[in-house]
Amino acid sequence: MKKRENPEGLMGTISICHGKLHRVTVTQAKKEYEGSITIDEDLVEAAGLADHEYVNITNNDRGDFWRTYIMLGPRGSGIICANGTAAWHFAPGDRVIILGETQVPYEKRHEVRPLVVMVDEKNRITEVRTYDLTNNSFTTERFSAPEAD
Secondary structure, three states: OOOOOOHHHOOOEEEEEEEEEEEEEOOEEEOOOOOOEEEEHHHHHHOOOOOOOEEEEEEOOOOOEEEEEEEEEOOOOOOEEEEHHHHHOOOOOOEEEEEEEEEEEHHHHHHOOOEEEEEOOOOOEEEEEEEEOOOOEEEEEEOOOOOOO
16 A cells, blocks of 8 residues: 655644553443543553543443543542533443544654553553554553452
């Protein structure tokens, strides 16, 4: 396949994934809250996301898609709480993908190093993948789950 070219810089900027929480489990849904999604601060940090950053959320169990902003939850809690109207689309137990994106000049798209965080059933980090878009590869840092309580 021929590489896509950008004659005379006509492409401008494009949106690229810079961080992703892969198949985290929704732990709470609060319909009476004003909005947003509350996420364990450890997960936010590991994926390179930020407090109040807009993210895309895809529900793997129901097929729903939502866009809202992040509110930080307690570190180590595993919390993924859909707030406000999002709670109508995401219920406790649902598996979701939470994706942050960034705008970059088309020519610099390969400089982005997306982080993908994998978790266990309690939303504890099991591995973090750092993708290299230049050569379509990734490196993995693995984590051990803490001892059972």
